Amino acid sequence: MTHFLQVQGLKKAYPATGKTGELVVFEDISFDIDKGEFVCIIGHSGCGKTTILNVLAGLEQPTDGHAFVDGREVSGPSLDRGVVFQSHALMPWMTVRQNIAFAVRSKWPDWTEHQVQSHVQQFIDMVHLQGSENKKPSQLSGGMKQRVGIARAFSIQPKMLLLDEPFGALDALTRGNIQDELLTIMQQTRQTVFMITHDVDEAILLSDKIFLMSNGPRAQLAEIVANPLPRDRTRASMHHDPKYYEVRNHLIDFLVHRSKTYSTH
Amino acid sequence: MPARDSLRSLVLSVLILVVLLLAWHIATIPTTGAQVVDEEYAKLVGAQAATGQKSAFPTPLDVGKKLVEQLSDPFYDRGPNDKGIGIQLAWSISRVGLGFLLAAVVAIPLGFVIGMSRVVFKALDPFIQVLKPISPLAWMPLALFTLKDSNISAIFVIFICSVWPMLINTAFGVASVRKEWMDVSRTLEVNPLRKAFLVVLPAAAPTIMTGMRISIGIAWLVIVAAEMLVGGTGIGYFVWNEWNNLSIANILVAVFLIGVIGMMLDMMFARLQKAVTYRD
Numbered sequence: 011m012t013h014f015l016q017v018q019g020l021k022k023a024y025p026a027t028g029k030t031g032e033l034v035v036f037e038d039i040s041f042d043i044d045k046g047e048f049v050c051i052i053g054h055s056g057c058g059k060t061t062i063l064n065v066l067a068g069l070e071q072p073t074d075g076h077a078f079v080d081g082r083e084v085s086g087p088s089l090d091r092g093v094v095f096q097s098h099a100l101m102p103w104m105t106v107r108q109n110i111a112f113a114v115r116s117k118w119p120d121w122t123e124h125q126v127q128s129h130v131q132q133f134i135d136m137v138h139l140q141g142s143e144n145k146k147p148s149q150l151s152g153g154m155k156q157r158v159g160i161a162r163a164f165s166i167q168p169k170m171l172l173l174d175e176p177f178g179a180l181d182a183l184t185r186g187n188i189q190d191e192l193l194t195i196m197q198q199t200r201q202t203v204f205m206i207t208h209d210v211d212e213a214i215l216l217s218d219k220i221f222l223m224s225n226g227p228r229a230q231l232a233e234i235v236a237n238p239l240p241r242d243r244t245r246a247s248m249h250h251d252p253k254y255y256e257v258r259n260h261l262i263d264f265l266v267h268r269s270k271t272y273s274t275h
Numbered sequence: 276m277p278a279r280d281s282l283r284s285l286v287l288s289v290l291i292l293v294v295l296l297l298a299w300h301i302a303t304i305p306t307t308g309a310q311v312v313d314e315e316y317a318k319l320v321g322a323q324a325a326t327g328q329k330s331a332f333p334t335p336l337d338v339g340k341k342l343v344e345q346l347s348d349p350f351y352d353r354g355p356n357d358k359g360i361g362i363q364l365a366w367s368i369s370r371v372g373l374g375f376l377l378a379a380v381v382a383i384p385l386g387f388v389i390g391m392s393r394v395v396f397k398a399l400d401p402f403i404q405v406l407k408p409i410s411p412l413a414w415m416p417l418a419l420f421t422l423k424d425s426n427i428s429a430i431f432v433i434f435i436c437s438v439w440p441m442l443i444n445t446a447f448g449v450a451s452v453r454k455e456w457m458d459v460s461r462t463l464e465v466n467p468l469r470k471a472f473l474v475v476l477p478a479a480a481p482t483i484m485t486g487m488r489i490s491i492g493i494a495w496l497v498i499v500a501a502e503m504l505v506g507g508t509g510i511g512y513f514v515w516n517e518w519n520n521l522s523i524a525n526i527l528v529a530v531f532l533i534g535v536i537g538m539m540l541d542m543m544f545a546r547l548q549k550a551v552t553y554r555d
Contacts, residue, residue, distance in 0.1 A: 087463075088464065089462075091462065101474065103478070103480075148553070
């Protein structure tokens with residue numbers, strides 16, 4: 011096995027009920043991700059993106075097919091794969107520090123309090139939340155909550171990250187700032203990432219490869235687009251690159267027209 | 276609420292109290308006019324009351340005097356039928372406390388198990404549905420027969436009435452812990468014990484605490500009736516004993532104190548509830 015992550019013939023279907031036949035959400039999904047690659051997956055609602063991510067996370071079982079990470083089949087959730095949830099999923103009774111420390115202690119149960127706290131601080135600093143360590147999630151803005159979610163996922167230093175539309179609920183300005191932060195972090199850590207997004211610009215800014223899903227039911231992985239922009243792209247300069255509009259138009263054309271009609275059958 | 280509104284409602288409260296006391300006072304004003312009454316009855320309720328000069332129902336002032344009298348020496352003990360109201364209340368509170376505590380020890384872990392597993396929930400549901408609506412006092416004869424001790428029987432009755440709200444609320448709270456928090460725990464491979472204490476318990480704590488608050492309220496309602504049945508000690512027995520003595524003033528003092536203690540118990544649990552409630 012040569013690739014870090016391999017997905018083979020993934021299918022999710024819900025069994026037939028009295029009136030309707032078997033409902034196939036997606037099928038024949040196969041792809042690879044190499045170590046250090048950032049992959050975004052784009053598709054309309056109902057194409058099963060989140061289900062694919064949950065299968066990779068080990069939170070859901072596929073009807074058919076297999077997923078391998080680092081040569082081992084995914085059979086359940088693991089500390090090897092950090093997940094950032096769409097709804098941030100912070101524990102509201104814990105402070106920012108406690109939320110991250112909860113993850114750190116899960117990964118390294120034998121660490122001393124001092125080790126845990128200094129590790130936690132490092133990741134609070136990474137997402138620029140100094141000063142908010144002792145706040146509860148309810149006292150934070152949406153962007154800050156999602157930063158905590160990102161810090162929590164990074165703090166366990168997983169082999170790969172799974173991001174389920176992490177910025178979907180944020181306003182455009184906040185989203186831009188966090189994208190910049192994430193980009194900086196990615197350039198430093200070279201994490202392997204699988205991310206769901208609805209935002210074409212976000213995909214072009216962050217990812218090396220963009221997976222395009224056709225519409226469900228029976229959704230398929232229609233295209234894999236390699237990002238032609240150099241890796242040191244920034245949000246500020248990206249749109250000056252002539253290749254930017256080319257790839258953006260291609261992605262939008264797909265979402266508007268081809269995603270409906272795509273079919274291999 | 277702004278301070279102005281608080282003041283207004285306080286003034287209104289005091290006004291309502293004054294009106295009530297005044298109405299009570301007017302209703303119990305002695306009327307003149309002698310009537311021929313039964314001699315036995317006169318002995319029982321006092322000559323004044325029997326001749327209609329004074330109502331058998333005490334005036335607010337009588338009750339006030341009795342209240343001061345009872346509260347100035349709450350812990351005297353002059354034999355089995357004459358103990359201070361403080362001693363009687365302490366008996367009731369300790370029975371409620373003990374029965375409630377036992378119920379919590381049983382209901383919260385059991386509720387946890389029920390809430391965690393659909394199968395266990397479905398298996399136990401018919402038992403809970405049948406046992407829950409049984410009046411706790413219906414258990415009293417069975418308790419007396421099997422436990423052979425009136426004091427323990429009273430505690431058992433408190434136990435059985437407090438157990439249901441706590442059990443049901445714990446199960447409900449545990450079952451409705453948000454899926455995303457459970458998913459976080461799963462992806463972090465949190466072991467079951469840590470998950471129970473650091474995720475499920477704090478997530479369900481407000482619901483569990485609501486169950487405890489309902490339970491303590493019911494327990495305090497039931498203890499009065501239970502003690503009337505088992506007798507001997509406690510505020511319920513005190514009320515019954517004063518009824519036999521035909522001391523309406525003492526009964527009213529006890530009724531008032533039952534209300535005050537009940538309110539205090541509820542406030543205590545309201546505080547605890549507030550302490551474990553989280554804002555999302």
